[in-house]
Amino acid sequence: WVDRRPFMWEDLNLQNDVRNAFKLRKSLSSYIYSMAWKTTSENVALIRPMYYEYPDNEKSYCFLNQYLFGSELIFAPFITPKIESTKLSKTLVWFPKNTVWYHFFTGEQYHHP
Numbered sequence: 001w002v003d004r005r006p007f008m009w010e011d012l013n014l015q016n017d018v019r020n021a022f023k024l025r026k027s028l029s030s031y032i033y034s035m036a037w038k039t040t041s042e043n044v045a046l047i048r049p050m051y052y053e054y055p056d057n058e059k060s061y062c063f064l065n066q067y068l069f070g071s072e073l074i075f076a077p078f079i080t081p082k083i084e085s086t087k088l089s090k091t092l093v094w095f096p097k098n099t100v101w102y103h104f105f106t107g108e109q110y111h112h113p
Contacts, residue, residue: 035070046070054096063094074101 003009006018039046048068054060066076076093083089095101095112102109 031070031072035072038071050074050094050096057096059094060096063092065091066094073104 006015009015009018035046038044045052046069049060050063050066050068051057051060053068063076065079066074069075074093074095076091078089078091080089080091093110095110097112100109100111
């Protein structure tokens with residue numbers, strides 16, 4: 001039997017990770033609500049591949065694991081295994097031309113001229 005209550009888990013690192021995920025979900029709830037309203041009112045999908053928004057750009061078809069979540073967030077999940085020597089993973093992210101995006105957690109600006 002697996003206890004589904006995170007506060008009962010013995011692994012403190014796992015508890016912190018779950019707590020942070022819940023906080024992130026809560027911090028995004030207003031955005032998700034707003035984008036869900038936009039989805040309903042404008043008949044636009046909430047989650048869209050990049051080529052839906054940028055169909056004339058060939059690069060948008062090359063990043064199939066990257067997608068838009070609403071109109072303001074790009075998701076580019078890690079899909080490759082971590083590098084054993086560094087315990088890190090990496091992924092390439094495509095930014096459309098003439099756009100500015102920000103790293104959600106650090107605020108770092110990404111600009112594609």
